[in-house]
Amino acid sequence: MQTIRTTCPYCGVGCGVLATPDGKGGLGIAGDPDHPANRGRLCVKGSALGETVGHGGRLLAPRIHGREAGWDEALDLVAHRFRDTIAEHGPDSVGFYVSGQLLTEDYYVANKLMKGFIGSANIDTNSRLCMASAVAGHRRAFGTDTVPGLYEDLELADTVVLVGSNLAWCHPVLYQRLAAAREARGTRVVVVDPRRAASCDIADLHLALAPGADAALFNLLLAEIARRGLAGGDAAAHLDGFDEALAAARGTLPSATGLAHSQLRQFFDLWCGSDKVVTVWSQGVNQSDSGTDKVNAILNCHLASGRIGRPGMGPFSVTGQPNAMGGREVGGLANMLACHLEIENPAHREAVRGFWNAPRMAERPGLKAVDMFRAVEDGRIKALWIICTNPAATMPEADRVARAIAGCDFVAVSDIMARTDTTRLAHVLLPATGWGEKDGTVTNSERRISRQRRTLAPAGQARDDWRILAEVGCRMGWADAFGWTSPAQVFAEHAALSGIAGGLGSDFDISAHAGITAAEYDALGPFLWPQSAGRQGGRFFGDGRFHTPSGRARMVAVTPRPPQPVDADHPFRLNTGRVRDHWHTMTRTGLSPRLSRHLAEPFLELHPSDAARLDLTPASLAEVCGPHGRAVLRVLVTDRVAPGHPFAPMHWTGETAPSGRIDALVPGTVDPVSGQPALKSATVAIRPFAARWFGFAVSAGAIRPDCDYWARATLPRGEQAELAGLEVPQDWTAHARALFGLPDEPLVLHDRTRGQVRLAFLRDGRLQAALFVAPGPVGLSRSHVAALLGEGGAEALAGRPGADRPDEGALVCACFGIGVNSIVQAIATRRLTSVEAVGQALRAGTNCGSCRPEIRALLEAGTACRAAAE
CATH class of the missing domain: 3.40.50.740 (Rossmann fold)
Structure with missing residues (x-):
C-alpha cells in the first residue's frame, strides 16, 4: 500500500509521520525522516498511532x-x-x-x-x-501573538531553561533533541518545577521553587541582569517600560521563591553567563491565575538582555495540543x-x-x-x-x-x-x-504548518x-x-485573508499560498510562516522591530502574586498534569493496550511525610475533596513531590474512571488578563478511602463495574479493571457474573482466613474472565493474568507465573514492552551501570527515550542496594 506523509495528532511538536495502510483498516506507522520537526523520531504515543485507528466506541451516524x-x-x-x-x-x-x-x-x-x-x-x-496566558503575554510584550524562535534554537543554545515544562513526557521529541544537544555540545539544562519530573534526568540544575513563584524567580533574574550590566545598550532603544519593570523586579524578595541563596546564584550565573539562552515554558506557567504576568516576567528578561530573535536564544512557549x-x-x-x-x-x-x-x-x-x-x-x-x-x-x-x-x-x-x-x-x-480520516493543516509550536492527510x-x-x-x-x-467543496479551498481563502492582514501590519501572513491549487495543496510540504512576497519564515524580533504602535517591545512591571492560600479545611495544594503515555481524555491512546500498561489508573503522588500523617500506604486509595468536587485516586508515595503539594494526572473520565475526574476538584479561578483557569493550584483535603474490599478483574469481553471505585483499561485481548467498594457483596459469584456479563459457573477459591476470593470463568478450558478480591490492595502479577486471557485455564487463579514463565512486572519501556522486573534483573545479574548499557542489553530506552529517566532511577536504586550489601 502507498505510504502517506502526515502529521501526528498529539502534542504541539508537530512530528511528521509516515502512515502505510495495511488494507485491513489499520496503519503501519514510522517517523518521517524528512520532516524538520522530528527527523524520523517519534515518541511512544506517536509510534502507537496504528493501534488507535479502529472503530471501537466510534460515533458512526448522527x-x-x-x-x-x-x-x-x-x-x-x-x-x-x-x-x-x-x-x-x-x-x-x-x-x-x-x-x-x-x-x-x-x-x-x-x-x-x-x-x-x-x-x-x-x-x-x-x-x-493551556495557551491563553502565553498569547496574552506575547500580545502585551510584542503587540501580537508571535513565537520568536525555532526548535533548532534548543540545539544552538548554551543554556536551556525549562519552566513548568516536563518536556520529557509532554513533548518527548523536543526532549530528545535537547538531550542529544546536551550530549553533543554540552548544552546546560535547568529545570524549574516544584516537582522532580522526568525532565530532571538531564538537568544540570533543578530548582524546586515554591508553587506559583515563577514570576518572583524571573523578577529576581531581571534585577540581576541589570546589576551585571547586561541590560540596556542597543536593547534599551527597542523597549518601553524598562524602568517600571526593573523597579518592580527590584522589589521582589528572594524568599518568595522558596530557594536557597546558593541555588539562585547558580541559576543567575548560568543564565547571565550564557549569551545563547532559550527559556522554554508550558502549562506550569500558563495554568495559573497570574499566568500572563509569569509569561511577561520571562519575556522581560529576554527583552532587557537582547536575548531574543537570534540563533540559540529567545523565550519559547511550547503548545500542548497539535x-x-x-x-x-x-x-x-x-x-x-x-x-x-x-x-x-x-x-x-x-x-x-x-x-x-x-x-x-x-x-x-x-x-x-x-x-x-x-x-x-x-x-x-x-x-x-x-x-x-x-x-x-x-x-x-x-x-x-x-x-x-x-x-x-x-x-x-x-x-x-x-x-x-x-x-x-x-x-x-x-x-x-x-485522525487518519481527514485532510487539512496544523501548525506546531515553532510556527511550522504541516499537512494532515487522509490515510483511511x-x-x-x-x-x-x-x-x-x-x-x-x-x-x-x-x-x-x-460553499467550499474541499479543504484546499478553505486553506486558500485563509491564506488570502492573511495577505490583507499582512497589509495591516499583522505578523501572520501566508499569502504566498493564496492561489494554491488542489494539486499543490495535496503536495504541500511543511513550511514556516510567514510566507509572503516580503518574507519567508525565520525568527522574529532580532532586528529590534515589534508589532506595537511604537515599534518597540513593551516590558511589563510584574508584581508576583502567590496562589490562594490553603486553609485548615483544605490544607493541600493539588498540582495536575499529564502522564507519559496518555493524551487528554484517552479517546485515542486508551485504545492502545501498551500505552495503558505504563500507568493504568488515576493516581495521587504523595510525599512520604504526608502519607504517614494521613495513614495512607502505597497502592491504597485516597479520597481527595475540594469545595467543588471529589475524586478517589490510587496512592503513589514518592519524594518527587514536596510535602503538602500532591500531584494527580488529568486523563481519566466517566468512561474510564468516574471517580478519577480530577478537574471536578479544580476551581474556576482564572487569570484576569487571559481568562486561563488556574488548573494546578486547587486546595484540597485528603483522607483514606474506607474501602472494605479491593479487586482486580480481567475479561475477554466488556467489564461492567458497579462499585464505588473502578478504573478500566484496554488489554491486547480484552479489558482490565481495578475495583474497590465500601460494602462487601453478599454473593461474589453473582457479582462476578454481572461484572462480566457471563452466565457460566466460575471456578472459585475462597480463603476465608485472609478474606480473599478468586474466581475464573473458563470456556473450553480457556480463560474468559477472572476476578481477584482481597481486603486490601490486590497483590498479583497483572501482566501475567492478562496474558492468560483466551489461552490459560485454572492456573490463572494462582495470580502469578510459574518458574518457567518470567514476570515482566510493571511496564517501563512501552516501545519494546520491557517491564521493571526484567530491567532490575538485568542490572543485578549483568552489573549494568548506565542507561546505555541497559539499552544494549534489553533495547529499553533506545527508541523514543521517554523511559530513560525511569531506567536511570532503577540503576540508582540498584547501585544503592549493591553498596549496602557490600
Missing part, C-alpha cells in the same frame, strides 16, 4: 435525542435551533466551544460562521485552558480575529468583514471558556455547539459544567466517540472524522468538521459564503 438519524435531519435541526434562538434572543445567546485538536480549516470555518455571520464572538476553545497554534492563527479564541487581527480594532474588523462579505461582524470579544459555561448555566447562552472536546470532564468545576450543559436548551456535539461525559448530555450528536476511509457516516460547519452555515442562509 443521533437526535438518542435515536439514529440521517444527516439532513440532524443538520437541519442544528441550523433551525441556532437560527431561531438568534432571532428570538440575539446572536450572543449562542456559543461554540471548540478544540486545539481541530485542523486549521475546521477552525477557520467555525470562526467565520460565528464571528462574521452569526455576529457574535462567543466562540472559544480548549486552548484557553493545533493550538493554528487555532490562534484563525482567531480561535473569543478575544481575537482571524490572522492575528484584533477584534477591538475597527479597521481590522472592517477588513475581515469586507473580505468575508459578512452580514453582521462581531464587534467585541466574546465569552472566554469559564465565562461561557457560566453563561450556559444561567441561561444567557441557550444554544451551544461543542466540537472535538469534552468540557464536562476537562473544564474546571467539571461537575458544575456538566450540570450547565445538561440544563442548556439545545446542545449539539460533534465528536468521534459515541460515549463521553459530554456526548451523554447532547440533544444532537454529529459523527466527525478522526471515514468511520461509518462520519464527516469532516469543516464540512459539517459549512453545511450548517448554508442551511442558515449563507450558502455563497460556505
Whole structure:
C-alpha cells in the first residue's frame, strides 16, 4: 500500500509521520525522516498511532435525542435551533466551544460562521485552558501573538531553561533533541518545577521553587541582569517600560521563591553567563491565575538582555495540543480575529468583514471558556455547539459544567466517540472524522504548518468538521459564503485573508499560498510562516522591530502574586498534569493496550511525610475533596513531590474512571488578563478511602463495574479493571457474573482466613474472565493474568507465573514492552551501570527515550542496594 506523509495528532511538536495502510483498516506507522520537526523520531504515543485507528466506541451516524438519524435531519435541526434562538434572543445567546485538536480549516470555518455571520464572538476553545496566558503575554510584550524562535534554537543554545515544562513526557521529541544537544555540545539544562519530573534526568540544575513563584524567580533574574550590566545598550532603544519593570523586579524578595541563596546564584550565573539562552515554558506557567504576568516576567528578561530573535536564544512557549497554534492563527479564541487581527480594532474588523462579505461582524470579544459555561448555566447562552472536546470532564468545576450543559436548551456535539461525559448530555450528536480520516493543516509550536492527510476511509457516516460547519452555515442562509467543496479551498481563502492582514501590519501572513491549487495543496510540504512576497519564515524580533504602535517591545512591571492560600479545611495544594503515555481524555491512546500498561489508573503522588500523617500506604486509595468536587485516586508515595503539594494526572473520565475526574476538584479561578483557569493550584483535603474490599478483574469481553471505585483499561485481548467498594457483596459469584456479563459457573477459591476470593470463568478450558478480591490492595502479577486471557485455564487463579514463565512486572519501556522486573534483573545479574548499557542489553530506552529517566532511577536504586550489601 502507498505510504502517506502526515502529521501526528498529539502534542504541539508537530512530528511528521509516515502512515502505510495495511488494507485491513489499520496503519503501519514510522517517523518521517524528512520532516524538520522530528527527523524520523517519534515518541511512544506517536509510534502507537496504528493501534488507535479502529472503530471501537466510534460515533458512526448522527443521533437526535438518542435515536439514529440521517444527516439532513440532524443538520437541519442544528441550523433551525441556532437560527431561531438568534432571532428570538440575539446572536450572543449562542456559543461554540471548540478544540486545539481541530485542523486549521475546521477552525477557520467555525470562526467565520460565528464571528462574521452569526455576529457574535462567543466562540472559544480548549486552548484557553493551556495557551491563553502565553498569547496574552506575547500580545502585551510584542503587540501580537508571535513565537520568536525555532526548535533548532534548543540545539544552538548554551543554556536551556525549562519552566513548568516536563518536556520529557509532554513533548518527548523536543526532549530528545535537547538531550542529544546536551550530549553533543554540552548544552546546560535547568529545570524549574516544584516537582522532580522526568525532565530532571538531564538537568544540570533543578530548582524546586515554591508553587506559583515563577514570576518572583524571573523578577529576581531581571534585577540581576541589570546589576551585571547586561541590560540596556542597543536593547534599551527597542523597549518601553524598562524602568517600571526593573523597579518592580527590584522589589521582589528572594524568599518568595522558596530557594536557597546558593541555588539562585547558580541559576543567575548560568543564565547571565550564557549569551545563547532559550527559556522554554508550558502549562506550569500558563495554568495559573497570574499566568500572563509569569509569561511577561520571562519575556522581560529576554527583552532587557537582547536575548531574543537570534540563533540559540529567545523565550519559547511550547503548545500542548497539535493545533493550538493554528487555532490562534484563525482567531480561535473569543478575544481575537482571524490572522492575528484584533477584534477591538475597527479597521481590522472592517477588513475581515469586507473580505468575508459578512452580514453582521462581531464587534467585541466574546465569552472566554469559564465565562461561557457560566453563561450556559444561567441561561444567557441557550444554544451551544461543542466540537472535538469534552468540557464536562476537562473544564474546571467539571461537575458544575456538566450540570450547565445538561440544563442548556439545545446542545449539539460533534465528536468521534459515541460515549463521553459530554456526548451523554447532547440533544444532537454529529459523527466527525478522526485522525487518519481527514485532510487539512496544523501548525506546531515553532510556527511550522504541516499537512494532515487522509490515510483511511471515514468511520461509518462520519464527516469532516469543516464540512459539517459549512453545511450548517448554508442551511442558515449563507450558502455563497460556505460553499467550499474541499479543504484546499478553505486553506486558500485563509491564506488570502492573511495577505490583507499582512497589509495591516499583522505578523501572520501566508499569502504566498493564496492561489494554491488542489494539486499543490495535496503536495504541500511543511513550511514556516510567514510566507509572503516580503518574507519567508525565520525568527522574529532580532532586528529590534515589534508589532506595537511604537515599534518597540513593551516590558511589563510584574508584581508576583502567590496562589490562594490553603486553609485548615483544605490544607493541600493539588498540582495536575499529564502522564507519559496518555493524551487528554484517552479517546485515542486508551485504545492502545501498551500505552495503558505504563500507568493504568488515576493516581495521587504523595510525599512520604504526608502519607504517614494521613495513614495512607502505597497502592491504597485516597479520597481527595475540594469545595467543588471529589475524586478517589490510587496512592503513589514518592519524594518527587514536596510535602503538602500532591500531584494527580488529568486523563481519566466517566468512561474510564468516574471517580478519577480530577478537574471536578479544580476551581474556576482564572487569570484576569487571559481568562486561563488556574488548573494546578486547587486546595484540597485528603483522607483514606474506607474501602472494605479491593479487586482486580480481567475479561475477554466488556467489564461492567458497579462499585464505588473502578478504573478500566484496554488489554491486547480484552479489558482490565481495578475495583474497590465500601460494602462487601453478599454473593461474589453473582457479582462476578454481572461484572462480566457471563452466565457460566466460575471456578472459585475462597480463603476465608485472609478474606480473599478468586474466581475464573473458563470456556473450553480457556480463560474468559477472572476476578481477584482481597481486603486490601490486590497483590498479583497483572501482566501475567492478562496474558492468560483466551489461552490459560485454572492456573490463572494462582495470580502469578510459574518458574518457567518470567514476570515482566510493571511496564517501563512501552516501545519494546520491557517491564521493571526484567530491567532490575538485568542490572543485578549483568552489573549494568548506565542507561546505555541497559539499552544494549534489553533495547529499553533506545527508541523514543521517554523511559530513560525511569531506567536511570532503577540503576540508582540498584547501585544503592549493591553498596549496602557490600
